[in-house]
Amino acid sequence: SQTIHQWPATLVQPVGSPLSLECTVEGTSNPNLYWYRQAAGRGLQLLFYSVGIGQISSEVPQNLSASRPQDRQFILSSKKLLLSDSGFYLCAWSDPRGNTEAFFGQGTRLTVV
């Protein structure tokens, strides 16, 4: 069966520090991968998505970047965090052959202080 791992679960980082969030998927190959951000009590904002290794599409220009160094690994990064980067970050995958359902990791709650 397929599983998605996302870590860490919580993170407190000072303003100006770097960020690296990692997401891996098991039990499937060539998944579509997504990074979303959710502000408190708000909707899910699509940040990046990827349909293959090295293929990254950015939805919102901002202080973040994403990379897909391996088929089932998706990384969200920042060189210098801003206070506005605080939020709940969710990684998800979907099967490109069906693509009707997104499976989410448990999320990372990031607080920038």
Next chain:
Amino acid sequence: GQSLEQPSEVTAVEGAIVQINCTYQTSGFYGLSWYQQHDGGAPTFLSYNALDGLEETGRFSSFLSRSDSYGYLLLQELQMKDSASYFCAVLAGDKIIFGKGTRLHILP
């Protein structure tokens, strides 16, 4: 671009029926999905409609009208555990775009 509109909050009584509406504007529309998210948790998939009509899964049903760019989620026999946020999402090519969510409050 894509946009989805759904009510921010809905309140209903335990045991009753509630409908959450969603209207969307998007290019390259493939289908409409619904997700449930409890506080502090990750969203979980409820249903998907690619064609017009009603899809039923237990107490939950979802409807789509492609000509009206409109869909809804129907929850029957409401239980307290259904208190959560509900998101509609459109599948547009390889992207899955979510609405801002509807917070469902259930009164005993």
